């Protein structure tokens with residue numbers, strides 16, 4: 001008798017459990033893209049390799065150009081061809097323009113009150129319009145050019161001075177240190193309207209606090225735990241919550257102080273500058289911007305615009321050292337157009353077609369955000385003939401697409417000439433090359449990033465010859481795991497000056 005009641009009850013409970021368990025429910029209700037078999041609770045977390053982009057590219061060879069992967073019970077779909085990228089970023093863009101916010105990100109972005117982590121909707125449309133028409137307008141980007149040129153020349157001066165030090169003469173330098181400093185100084189001046197480091201490289205008190213905040217966000221990012229995907233494990237990571245709280249309040253305090261300083265300066269002088277703090281304070285009323293949004297936008301620029309440039313240029317110098325033919329050819333172009341008795345400026349870039357091809361070839365082979373930023377489905381949608389249920393994270397593997405032998409001749413070769421043969425757009429209209437994404441969520445800083453990266457590469461090769469001591473065969477060309485992919489081993493290379501001494505001085509400007 002008891003068995004007659006218990007058995008159906010057990011079956012019913014099992015059925016309820018299975019239906020509540022997302023991977024099972026998905027398989028029952030949808031025709032999902034194929035993928036590795038998920039285990040209960042962990043999904044495919046046990047099998048995902050730390051270097052996600054290479055792991056996903058390998059999986060696309062096993063499961064096909066579109067596949068499913070479960071992190072915990074959260075479904076992600078990854079697309080790996082240009083045709084599927086078009087389906088995601090153009091044909092179904094309106095249904096795939098939300099973002100998936102982890103609890104950590106939700107906290108920092110105050111529930112998506114910024115741009116990067118906002119879902120697609122009225123708030124996003126308003127802030128995006130502000131970015132397109134105001135922050136990244138051609139006029140403002142051009143107005144901020146003196147800051148970029150100041151910092152590029154400061155970087156050249158710093159490499160030159162170090163290369164002359166007796167203990168460093170003829171020795172390798174860690175290239176990333178100079179690029180990182182340049183990117184930090186540029187993006188903080190652009191966003192916060194201040195240079196936090198003096199000409200001797202000494203940080204002021206605010207700069208020290210900013211350095212702490214930035215280093216701490218790297219630390220917190222690295223401590224990403226399984227609790228991100230298995231929420232009920234969160235009780236095990238209490239200290240993480242406290243660390244997040246401290247980070248959030250220090251970041252908020254820092255930014256509020258900067259805003260107060262600039263508001264006071266504007267009241268006193270009646271004038272505003274081009275940088276983003278002043279722009280946001282000026283536009284605050286017109287766009288109805290709350291404080292959380294202003295603070296969020298300023299930090300968005302720092303997080304999206306700093307590592308991306310450093311990473312691309314480090315890969316560029318490495319590729320140029322591995323390909324001396326290309327290095328010589330771009331130097332010849334610079335010597336011919338700019339000459340050897342003046343500095344290159346951004347105004348020269350339109351006359352340097354080969355340099356532009358070199359920069360584009362770097363964005364192709366080494367897109368700094370190789371899986372772009374994950375999108376989220378706001379409704380059920382069909383991609384590649386498969387179902388993608390509402391709430392699924394969708395990633396585009398820009399790295400695999402740019403190395404696809406079906407669309408690129410000798411894809412692994414660093415050959416800028418390919419863009420002389422065919423001028424492929426990289427700002428979102430050609431799905432073979434999408435380092436900046438495409439569609440609604442296309443990177444708003446794309447043109448700024450291209451200008452900066454092209455100028456940095458141009459200056460580095462115009463001013464210096466570059467080589468490595470151990471020979472190019474020993475260079476580590478693997479990526480480091482992360483949302484952005486630095487070189488796994490920081491590049492060490494010997495710079496040898498090739499221009500007259502007076503061209504190695506920083507051209508300092510105040511804030512503009």
Ligand code: HEM
Nearest residue numbers: 116301304305308309369372373435436437441443445449
């Ligand atoms: C230099 C190279 C850069 C690359 C390769 C790059 C790439 C990208 C990519 C792939 C996305 C995500 C697109 C998507 O979700 O579909 C993105 C978003 C974004 N980028 Fe960039 N970026 C660069 C530089 C910059 C710079 C310099 C800034 C600002 C100063 C910037 C600001 C942003 C912002 C705010 C977003 C979020 C856009 C949104 O969610 O609507 N980026 N970027």
